[in-house]
Amino acid sequence: MSEIADRDAPLMSALQPLDRAGQVTQALASFISRAELKAGDRLPAERQLMDALGVGRSTIREVVGRFQALGVMETRKGSGTYLLKPVSVDTVHMPLSFESGNLKENLLQSLEVRRGLELEVSVLAARRRTAEDLVTIEAALDEMERVHQLEGTSGPQDRVFHLAIYDAAHNPLFRQLLEQMRGVFTQFFENPVDRKDFAKRSYPFHRTLFNAIAAQDTEAARRETLKILDVVEEDIKDMAP
Known part of the structure; x- marks a missing residue:
């Protein structure tokens, strides 16, 4: 040394x-x-x-x-x-990025990729999660809900929750892909539309997603993930052009 x-x-x-x-x-x-x-x-x-x-x-x-x-x-x-x-x-790979300067278009395009990844990740997490994974995911969820109740939003904590689910899938390639998309995915957790209530309607589905993963119910995990992402898509589409 x-x-x-x-x-x-x-x-x-x-x-x-x-x-x-x-x-x-x-x-x-x-x-x-x-x-x-x-x-x-x-x-x-x-x-x-x-x-x-x-x-x-x-x-x-x-x-x-x-x-x-x-x-x-x-x-x-x-x-x-x-x-x-x-x-x-x-x-050291260059991160993925957009050429377009249209935020709404960028968010919708990256959401399409995020949907494909997270639906598969949630199924694998439900199938493969360990007791230790559940402790980590629930701790992130509890903190997300605590901050949300205090401040009305919890972007960084929301991100930690989803990353814990990626880890519970026990496939390092997913996290590697996520690292390459860090910039475009981070937009979802940084109030991209300057609305405090952005994706707020999705918060109850985070708890039901955790419950599905804990129960190793792969179909329910996929369904609850889709509910979260559908809310995000609706709020993006409500943005001004």
Whole structure:
């Protein structure tokens, strides 16, 4: 580890305050390549990365989480983060994006893709979920409902709930696809139409979706997911052109 730490300074430098997560992703991929780290090597400690790149802990953890979702890193409790596969700047995929500047059109197009993914994910989650998965999903749901009752909206918590269901499907490819669509999917959880009640009618269906997954009722899970996405589609279509 000391050997890697000694090489941190010349290979990485502090970043400008722009797109920090994107910059850290590129910088970390570049460091791994230039330091010639191989599968099984341990990455510099979180604090070292924070100091070398001039960013906060949350940014480092977000970027490591992205790499974990792509299946190239693994964090071992009490030990550190390890490389599972070779990484370079060339292997960091560019995220999917739209050329159109029409928000309504963008949301409807990305919803079509989201519908296809989440219907399948909900079925697999109902079929494969573990007791630990249920604890994670319900905790996210409880927090989502708590924030919603206090503030009338809960975008970030809603996102955490859906991500927990993706994980319960136990197919890493779904999370990898989601990472590539992070930008377009995040729009759904950031009040895209500047309406506090956006998709509000879908909240009761999140609890019934959880119940279906807990009961391992695949058809009910698919049905409740479709109800959520149908509400989102209706609210998008109600947007001004």
